[in-house]
Amino acid sequence: xxxMFILSLFLILILFGYSWYVSIIRKRNKxxxxxSTIDVHLTKRSDLIPSVLKIAQxxxxxxxxxxxxxxxxxxxxxxxxxxxTQVDVQNYFATAEELAAKLGQLxxxxxxxxxxxxxxxxxxxxxxxTEVEAQIAAARRFYxxxxxxxxxxxxxxxxxxxxxxxxxxxxxxxxxxSAAKAAIDVDNYFN
Amino acid sequence: xxxxxxxxxxxxxxxxxxxxxxxxVRSESINxxxxxxxxxxxxxxxxxxxxxxxxxxxxxxxxxxxxxxxxQQAAVISGRRFKVSSALALFLLIFAFATxxxxxxxxxxxxxxxxxxSIVIPALFSWCYWPMYHYRKNLQESIYPKVIAFFGDxxxxxxxxxPSIESYYLSNLIPPCNVKSTEDYVKGNYKKVAIESFGLxxxxxxxxxxxxxxxxxxxxxxxxxxLAKNFTGKTVITNNFKLGLPHRLEHIKLEDPLFNQYYCVYxxxxxxxxxxxxxxxxxxxxxxxxxxxxxxxxxxxxxxxxSFAIETGKSRFESDSRFESEKFITDVTNILREMHLIFQIxxxxxxxxxxxx
Numbered sequence: 001x002x003x004m005f006i007l008s009l010f011l012i013l014i015l016f017g018y019s020w021y022v023s024i025i026r027k028r029n030k031x032x033x034x035x036s037t038i039d040v041h042l043t044k045r046s047d048l049i050p051s052v053l054k055i056a057q058x059x060x061x062x063x064x065x066x067x068x069x070x071x072x073x074x075x076x077x078x079x080x081x082x083x084x085t086q087v088d089v090q091n092y093f094a095t096a097e098e099l100a101a102k103l104g105q106l107x108x109x110x111x112x113x114x115x116x117x118x119x120x121x122x123x124x125x126x127x128x129x130t131e132v133e134a135q136i137a138a139a140r141r142f143y144x145x146x147x148x149x150x151x152x153x154x155x156x157x158x159x160x161x162x163x164x165x166x167x168x169x170x171x172x173x174x175x176x177x178s179a180a181k182a183a184i185d186v187d188n189y190f191n
Numbered sequence: 192x193x194x195x196x197x198x199x200x201x202x203x204x205x206x207x208x209x210x211x212x213x214x215x216v217r218s219e220s221i222n223x224x225x226x227x228x229x230x231x232x233x234x235x236x237x238x239x240x241x242x243x244x245x246x247x248x249x250x251x252x253x254x255x256x257x258x259x260x261x262x263q264q265a266a267v268i269s270g271r272r273f274k275v276s277s278a279l280a281l282f283l284l285i286f287a288f289a290t291x292x293x294x295x296x297x298x299x300x301x302x303x304x305x306x307x308x309s310i311v312i313p314a315l316f317s318w319c320y321w322p323m324y325h326y327r328k329n330l331q332e333s334i335y336p337k338v339i340a341f342f343g344d345x346x347x348x349x350x351x352x353x354p355s356i357e358s359y360y361l362s363n364l365i366p367p368c369n370v371k372s373t374e375d376y377v378k379g380n381y382k383k384v385a386i387e388s389f390g391l392x393x394x395x396x397x398x399x400x401x402x403x404x405x406x407x408x409x410x411x412x413x414x415x416x417x418l419a420k421n422f423t424g425k426t427v428i429t430n431n432f433k434l435g436l437p438h439r440l441e442h443i444k445l446e447d448p449l450f451n452q453y454y455c456v457y458x459x460x461x462x463x464x465x466x467x468x469x470x471x472x473x474x475x476x477x478x479x480x481x482x483x484x485x486x487x488x489x490x491x492x493x494x495x496x497x498s499f500a501i502e503t504g505k506s507r508f509e510s511d512s513r514f515e516s517e518k519f520i521t522d523v524t525n526i527l528r529e530m531h532l533i534f535q536i537x538x539x540x541x542x543x544x545x546x547x548x
Contacts, residue, residue, distance in 0.1 A: 034461075037461070037462055041462070134466050134469075135462060135466055138462045138463075138464075138465035138466040139462050139465075141446065141465050142461045142462055142465055145444055145446070
């Protein structure tokens, strides 16, 4: 009787552990899927850059250095990034965010060039850029949501014991860059 | 009936709905006749509604006196008919009992009597209600077209038009039914987005033993926006699982706890759903819910359409009571708020813009 009870308990524990293991693998794959979705949308942004620069260079004579920086960052972002470790993912996000910040600067600079601002091709490019950015933001929210679930599954007991068997570890959140979060000095805009 | 006059000012006001910087037209600045002094600014508390106040005074208020007279007459006639009908029904009931008690052998079956009553009572009720029905029809034809005309020349109100609901079945917005009836059809355009809305009542036959009864499966409002965008997937936002469970759709967990308390989101594409259900859109949906007194709402983005099924449980544009004097302020403000929210949804989702990607 005692043996049966111990066996049943053991079986229940194994089933419980296995379902946790399956859940961690599912969540890890979901987070990876979300990460690759971000990749798809960042590629869309990368693909948009040459056409934006092509339109912009006709008018923006004084923003050459900014355009050079964007080109450089784009090629950096297009290089293959390993995403096996947390540091890899962090670097990948950092490059993407740096590129986003520079592109944002370019879009703001467009305001100083009335001819460029009213250019039909530029207007279309800006609209597409806004949509791509909205999709990246959505992909980021999806990724962060998937990462939250994975991290919870790993960090809550007995997740920490099971995670190594599932070859899973906690993942980093995709946060916006520090420049975007920095406080704005309003005085600069009214001088 | 006076000819409907559509002012040119209406459309420009609508186009200003989305702009925060517009200055509302103050009715004090317009010389209103003294008889319109009953209309107070507090009747239209919201900023966008204040623009409607002078329009209301000029184009709707003059008809209210006449309609109020009609309503009173209809209420009196209905009341009289109700008294006569009650007396008649009582007499018939006593007569039927007397027949059973004293003339039990004349061969009349109790089933026949009940069946007879099931015909007589609705007939009497229809006869009583007829003057009020006639009044409502008059109201529909005289007031609502003028209210809807405020939103611009392209907006029309057609109480008798029965729109096709096929596409709503196909997108699973509404459940299958046996009988449908539509009412109060409004059609128009806002920033090139085609808007269609109407009241809908769906019933189905339910067999309970020997009897088949008609059960209401949906009664409320349908709003559909036809868009320039084409959605790649399907996104469903619902708090009304009576209208059908989302099949083969993934649950999408959003970050807003208040929104999650009232709505569940399902979709085929996680990214598209998150692009569409932005914090601003969530806010509009919560407002929509409170505008319709916490009604159950189902909203679907599918193909080139965004459609809403709002289960209000009553007819569209139905006043709370037709037996009380009214200035139609409540009805009119409800229509205004409903349309204002629809316009805000178009603005928030930029539904007028065609996706280039």
